Amino acid sequence: MGTVLKERNFCHTARKYLQEYNNSTSIHGLHYLTEERSLTEKIVWSIILLISLSGCVYMISGIARKYQITPVVVNIASEDTPLYEIPFPAITICPEAKFSSNVFNYTDFYFKLSALDKDATENLAELVFIL
Secondary structure, three states, X not given: OHHHHHHHHHHHHHHHHHHHHHHHOOOOOOXXXXXXXXXXXXXXXXXXXXXXXXXXXXXXXXXHHHHHHOOOOOOOOOOOOOHHHOOOXXXXXXXXXXXXXXXXXXXXXXXXXXXXXHHHHHHHHHHHHHO
């Protein structure tokens, strides 16, 4: 009789802790199992959670299998590199206003600029530099 009472007490305590965990966790769907809901909702959420868990296990086992077949070895070489030798990443600044090709056609401008003689190009470069 004493062991039956201990088992019942253990099951009650475990259920209480599981219910408290499910109600306070951020894992989506677990709190639906222990809230006051209809049996149908609990069954649907149990099926959804089991399908999700099966999908996770399937994907993790596939990745583990792939790693065992072709393991990846990462070697980090500690080599001091001066900061000035590290290339700065490209930065693109996009204007908020959309560019209209009717107002300024860069291709036409480029061809007109390349058709100019060297003195005119230098004068234009000086003008741009002053601005």
